[in-house]
Amino acid sequence: MPTLTINGREVTVPQGATILDAARSLGVDVPTLCWYPQLPIVGNCRICLVSVAGSPKLVPACATPAADGQVVTTESVAAVENRRGVLSMLLERYPVHDIPDGGSRNEFEALVRRYNVPTTKRSPLPLRTGDERAGDPLIQHDMSTCILCTRCVRACADIQVVGVLDVAQRGEHAEIIVGADGNPEHAGCTWCGECVRVCPTGAIHDLIPLAKLKAESAAQPERTVRSVCPYCAVGCQIDLSVRGNDIQRVRSPWIEETTPNIGSTCVKGRFGFDFAMHRDRLTKPLIRRGWVKRDGTWRFEPSPDDVARWGRRGGPWREIREEATTRKQRPKFNPLQSLRLADAPLGDPRDRVATPKEWYEPFREATWDEALDLVASQLVRLRDERGPNSLAVFSSAKCTNEENYVLQRLVRGGLWTNNIDHCTRLCHSSSVSAMQRAMNTSAASGSMREVEHESDVIFILGANTTESHPVFGAAIKRAQKRGATLIVADPRRIELAQRADIHLQMLPGTDVALLNAMLHHVLECGLEDKEFIRTRTHGFEAVREAVAPYTPERAETITGVPAHLIREAAERYARGPKSSTLWAMGLTQHHTGTDIVTSLLNLLLCCGMIGRWGAAMMPIRGQNNVQGASDMGAIPMSYTDYLPVTDPSVRRMYAEAWGVPEERLSLTAGLKVTEIVKPESGVVGMYIMGENPIISDPDVAHAEEWFRNLEFLAVQDLFLTETARYADVVLPGSSFAEKTGTFVNTERRIQLAHKAIDPPGEARADLDILIELSNRIGLPAPFADASAVMDEIARVTPSWRGVSYARLEGSGLQYPVPDAQSPGTFFLFDDEFPTADGKATLTPVEFMPPAELPDAEYPFFMNTGRQLYHWHTGTMTRRATGLDSREPTPTVEINADDARALGIADGDPVRITSRRGSVVLSARVSPRVARSQVFLPMHYREAAANLLTRSDVLDPYAGIPEFKVSAVRIEPVTAERVEEGNGKRSTALGARPAAAESWSD
């Protein structure tokens, strides 16, 4: 622990700290250019040179270790003279005429001002050039201001672990280049914007994807508002730069703040915000034409014309099933180089999936009073006439904890049913049922930082982290660089699989065989944690017997993974010493999802890989608040904190808290998402907040039919979605930027997002809508604001008891937070599990094949999932101009050998058919998928993957459908066959605008 003196003040710093670290710890501002926290130190800019007594020369503060007894002067005459010299030399090749008088636009110019360097000297050398990324809608370069600090090179290589950028040439010709040929796509760029974040001069800058936001106003935002990214469950904190009522750009929180993302973003977080300002936003409540109020009663009396045209609940649109048969082809030209987005008006031809005009036809605009009155009256009428269980509600993993809480409160206390669920049913419900059974928990045990910094082995199953959770994916890549072993189990050769030390490329749905065999081998080698098994688990013997027949050789015949790889993976995982276990949809979205996760938990528990810092159990959550929505009780079987609805004492507590008669709260668990959307469910009225089941549910054709037949449907959303178009009432809600509330990320971190802008038009904050609806239904919701809701949540939720808005500013809190003093919980289960006796339960499971296997007629495995640039049903990302320009059309990934055998070339239109339906989309020949497998992204209305998935086989515990395995056949689409589909469409709807035509069909 050296002690040194800086500018006359003494300071003691940890061994290994630099002079710069010491100075910063004192708050002494030593200027830096090439240095940036957490990036490798290169010491090439020489601006941080300081005087050290006894040293004949100035030393670089960033690269010189602090030593005992050093006497440092940071602004000595010599140091300042040197800095002026360095700045002066850099200025010689800098466009000095652009520097505003007396002001500065960036870090570099601020230093020029600070040291009062004259800006008159010019070198005869020309201004720098480099790869300009011309035509790129997201990131552009102006290398005339580049000072070659190489922060961008290191940020790309060391934070994001991609390596798009580097320095080429040498001497005066040195320049920053993009890949080998200047094309970011060829260099693996993911448009995360890390380079934009670290650039000290703005040479690399984001291009605002909205024409009306001019560069000069964007450079000086009126205010910055801290928010939480609306996409995945990493829960990145972001700073919104706001002027007037527009978000101008997303900026990163400072890298040294404790945020889940250390200020990084992915392309969605940085460039996916403009959907909030899209012209498609609903600005007034809509009521289906035909609803009239007479004598105080609402009646539905549609005009005969309307009924003749589209029945009770239709409209002038093609159903998802019909739309899927139109031809799609990827644009021949590269959208990045072909469209000058910056000059395009907001209505860009790329908005091909924007709400078609005619979708609004069945509706009329209404006042809030009318709309809420209609919703409340119909919900109450159905509750009283048809019984509470004739109603069901979809809550939203995109909405805040407060909104989810108030909605489930309304459903239980006001509608008297437990029929509330949300899309967790379609993602991690099987993880939750397996974790509940094993250890009575429903969330990750650890934190993302421990995986990054502490784990020796990282075992990732069925999670395409670099695309679905890119910021966490980068952390995993950093962990591997640090020396952690990466084991990836995935049927696809995704980026992490390519980088992995061991890639277990199993056949889809064979996970139980693989994991049982790994455990078999662990036990055979005696590598299990005997002490942990003895003291902290039940049921080991049964599991030992169950895995005995699963030799690696037998597993090889089932999974296709070579036995020696299974053995090696098992040994490395069991040896740890600290192994973290991460998984996502690849494990859960099977009809055996609970079994699969159980077999993983068996392995994890037998190896004792939980309850230590560095041994995390982490189901990687999908949506920004899917954890919170479940925690808040927006699921049919429990109140907040997973307190069961079937427990009378729990019911009593909530009845008192909400001021409702106890018998009003149902003691029967409600229906799950996948049970609600079934003819036999008995549900005739629905309220849907921020979900789009007509794209996200399995077997969409049947789902669409089901929604069409409802007696009453109200939807609260930002846009007239594929689901909302069937509604009786559509209530315009608010985007993430338009409200204050909290979200829970995948590591149980409750984070506060602040309101940045007002909702457009008459759209209202979602919480206000719910509070008013609750009041109108007859359940008083006496909440002044979101903070008041959190106070009630804290009262009724034991593990959130210490949570309040005042404590959530900054990095937030990881629950459990049992009291107001608790700092939160970074990892769980260090000494016991939250079960009756504190022990976890091992449950033997047997391998069962997927419900539908390929056969002669449908010879391919079909897998569905996410892409980097899109999000779920595309409601948001396909209206985010920059994102949609990167992935404008639906594609199916197919192996090169299969494509050749079928006569399909990259980009060709193909038809994929399952027993449920068929879609036409364009082929993407990819080395990532194995033979006899195809991968369909789930984001596209015009080729909805879920037309092909099946809804009739569900996991018996969790009710999750098997999104990950369907049997399909694939065939090239010839021009004649496409005409059939097109002809039908054009007579029904007329021609679409020419611009849209060139983009999709």
Place this chain on the structure above:
Amino acid sequence: MGGGHAPGDTSHGDRGHAHHDAPYEPVFVGAVKDELTEILGRYPTKMAALLPALWIVQRERGWVSDSAMAEVAQLLDLTPAYVKGVVTFYTMYHQHPVGKYFVQVCTTSPCGACGAEKVVEAFLKHTGCGELGATSPDGRYTVIEVECLGACGFATPVMINEEFIESVTADKVPELLTQLP
């Protein structure tokens, strides 16, 4: 590092789509691939084989194209930008196609004093290149000046491809050229 993506990996966007008229033919196939494997065996890291790998590319193709850099990057777990940084740092990797005979004339001070400039002129005239770095219309020659070929006592030294020729004077140039196959 290690972020290399296969040239044919179309996982993001249209990466790998035809940006050249003809599809790229990899350099490292068959015996050339074996040669690289042998070279890799000499070094503790793949990265260490970068310079020899680039030499092989230049030998096989006459120059190092952007696509070849990407291929090398992928084989050695490097990034394309890193490989380009190396290629452009050195003067001896050709970033453009050159003539069949690549003529390097030393024009450092001692050779300059002995008339190297005239030797250069003669080469430019008799090869038909016209200017330094340009390739003659028949595609046979490219002429450049280089710094010190290490034979000051035998000015002016010239290298034509791998062949080292000492004591070249302007009047010997036409004969030198006619001797080339």
